[in-house]
Amino acid sequence: MAFSSQHGGNIIEAAAAIGVEADLLIDFSANINPLGMPDSLKRAIVENLTLAERYPDVEYRALHQALAKHHQVPLEWVLAGNGETELIFNLVQQLSPRKALLLTPGFAEYRRALARIGCEVTDFHLSEAQGWQPDESFLQALTPDVDCLFLCTPNNPTGLLLDKKLLLAIAHRCRENHIALIVDEAFLDFLPDEPGLIPHLSHFPQLYILRSLTKFFAIAGLRLGYLVSADSKTVGHIREQREPWTINAFAALAGEVILNDCGYIEASYHWLSTEQPRLFNGLNGLRGIKVWPPSANYIFMRCDVDGLDLQRRLLEENILIRHCANYPGLDARYYRVAIKSSADNDKLLDALQRVLSNTDGAGE
Ligand SMILES: Cc1ncc(COP(=O)(O)O)c(C=O)c1O
Structure with missing residues (x-):
């Protein structure tokens, strides 16, 4: 077994x-x-141990500024979380889709977050015969009755990157049909030449990019991830409604340090x-x-x-x-x-x- x-x-x-x-x-x-x-982070934590004695900035201003600067996006587009996982749940809660589309196989937490709010889930099965990748025919599944689609690129567990042209065609189709498109780019930092969809955000008001820093920077126990979207209203609602201080002081410090560790x-x-x-x-x-x-x-x-x-x-x-x-x-x-x-x-x-x-x- x-x-x-x-x-x-x-x-x-x-x-x-x-x-x-x-x-x-x-x-x-x-x-x-x-x-x-990273050693730079170890040093920063040791030098700032007393941060643990007080509450972190509830707005995490320095952290959000560092993330916004890194991606060259407006500050109000960015929201950090206690690992990307927290933001998957926050975002699903805020968007409250009634019907969502998931690709299988895929990361388990999308389904758990959707189940928690009672959302109906339809699976789009990727097949080995098609190399575990969707093709153009996937666009037909993006009908106006779908409220939300999760994609993961590179996908977990297949490790395959979605074709950029298809990804943009999916984003256009989602925009036409008012489908919230959530793209999980948790592993994209491992691909040096792949900027992902963040540079395209201003064209897609219902596109939400999720990023994790726990894998590339080996801080899975510290926990840090973030959401980037031009839908600053939704980002703002999550910011206002979630529990305070979910990111610990050292994780917040990590976000200010590691992205600069060339x-x-x-x-x-x-x-x-x-x-x-x-x-x-x-x-x-x-x-x-x-x-x-x-x-x-x-x-x-x-x-x-x-x-x-x-x-x-x-x-x-x-x-x-x-x-x-x-x-x-x-x-x-x-x-x-x-x-x-x-x-x-x-x-x-x-x-x-x-x-x-x-x-x-x-x-x-
Ligand atoms: C595809 C994918 N997204 C998100 C996560 C969660 O990342 P985090 O550790 O930032 O919560 C994982 C963790 O394994 C993952 O595989």
């Missing part, structure tokens, strides 16, 4: 499942930059440009494994060995990967692995070699 966590990164549950200490596991299930938290950003691009093709090619060369070319810091794959619970077998090698059986539209053959340091990636490849060579039928 695959262990059943909804998300990657649940090393405590995984370690308990096999009776080892969580620290022993190498976590390939959460897609976090292996360079770790050394860290360059080092991250360098690591990924080396390790992404290396891990992809390593996995691609394994009998019984099919992989899809990644665009960000994780790789989606299928294991074709009948009856092999790959997650469980790798756990016995102290390696945790993400099984994708609980993504609607996928089954127990699909997995996702993070791209980590060169040494850790080698450990994954070695462990996979061992596991697969001890099975019959690999490579069918």
Whole structure:
């Protein structure tokens, strides 16, 4: 049995499942930059420890100014959150769609946020035969009765970037039909040449971009994400209505520091440009494994060995990967692995070699 966590990164549950200490596991299930938290941020936190003694600025002025400056957008377009996840829920609550369209497979929290407000959800199934990507025919699903569409690019778990031309065609169609278009760009920072849709915001008044800083800057435990939209009225309503101080003082400080850390950003691009093709090619060369070319810091794959619970077998090698059986539209053959340091990636490849060579039928 695959262990059943909804998300990657649940090393405590995984370690308990096999009776080892969580620290022993190498976590390939959460897609976090292996360079770790930037040194510039560590220093800033240590130098500002006393920030914890008082309330953060309830408006997070310095943080919002830093984000607005970074994206060269008006201040009232930007709202930071305690991780992107908080903003998914805030935005859905504020927009209150009655009918939403989701692509499957996709990130689980959109569905949970929509379910919380009783929204009817229609699934648009992406198929392996079509390379897990929508094509022009998807535009036909964007009818005026739909209130809201979530897209994720690069998508989780497939790691595939949406075609820019199609994405803009979708945005136009959503504008025509008054569909709120929420685009999750949580992993876009890993693509150095991909500005995403923020530069297009002024043309699309019902376009909402969600960004996460927890993955690229390895601050998943600190938590910081943000929303950018030209719909400053909706952004303003969320700002007014949500609970105060949800972003802790160090996360707010992080947003003011890390976006300027060019050394860290360059080092991250360098690591990924080396390790992404290396891990992809390593996995691609394994009998019984099919992989899809990644665009960000994780790789989606299928294991074709009948009856092999790959997650469980790798756990016995102290390696945790993400099984994708609980993504609607996928089954127990699909997995996702993070791209980590060169040494850790080698450990994954070695462990996979061992596991697969001890099975019959690999490579069918
Ligand atoms: C596609 C996607 N969006 C958003 C998030 C949540 O990001 P955050 O940690 O900023 O809440 C995740 C986390 O795994 C994700 O995979």
